[in-house]
Amino acid sequence: MAEQISAETRTAFGKGAARKLRAAGRIPAVVYGHGTDPVHISLPAHETALIIRRANAVLDLALPTGSQLALVKDVQKDPVRQIIEHLDLILVRTGELVEVEVPVVLEGEAAPGTVANLDSQTLLLKVSATAIPQNLVVNIEGAEDGTQITAADVQLPEGAELAGDPALLIVGVANSQSEQSLEDATAGEDAPAEGDVVASES
Secondary structure, X not given: OOEEEEOEEOOOOOHHHHHHHHHOOEEEEEEEEOOEEEEEEEEEHHHXXXXXXXXXXXXXXXXXXXXXXXXXXXXXXXXXXXXXXXXXXXXXXXOOEEEEEEEEEEEOOOOOOEXXXXXXXXXXXXXXXXXXXXXXXXXXXXXXXXXXXXXHHOOOOOOOEEOOOOOOEEEEEEEOHHHHHHHXXXXXXXXXXXXXXXXXXX
8 A cells, every 4th residue: 555645856966955855854765767767856754754664665656746656665774873864766556566575474383392483584576566565474373393384385465476486495493492402411411421330230
């Protein structure tokens, strides 16, 4: 679902102009795609920050020239203050298929004494630009040691297709380190130490 947001075109560029925009509570951005020339815009900082907390956010840009749908492609942040400095947006159309990395989240708990390792945190999908799922849920309830869930095993929303390798490992379940360590320690206690004499019955 696209989030509607007001956008203003900008004609001033460079670091100084960008600083002035951010001081005024706006974020510089550029929109490109579909063979058109890049359009430089600015967006309201607070509203934009709330929207792009969700991965693969699609914005319904309210521009003076009309409404445009755009997918957030890149977010540039200040590495120290984590302030959004710039956005790259790609034009999309309703119904257009796009390839996006969608986050994977785990649901449930694996069998006692095991741990589930999330090997791939995202999955590459081909999906409608206006129907990108927020995440993909993988249920691991009761999964036993040795369980492996690949990309092909993940349930996808209607209309979405797997765009990456179907054999990609998403989740692997194995015995927990703590239990294995306890078993090793117990085995070590039971074994005779080097140099010890083991008595035998006559």
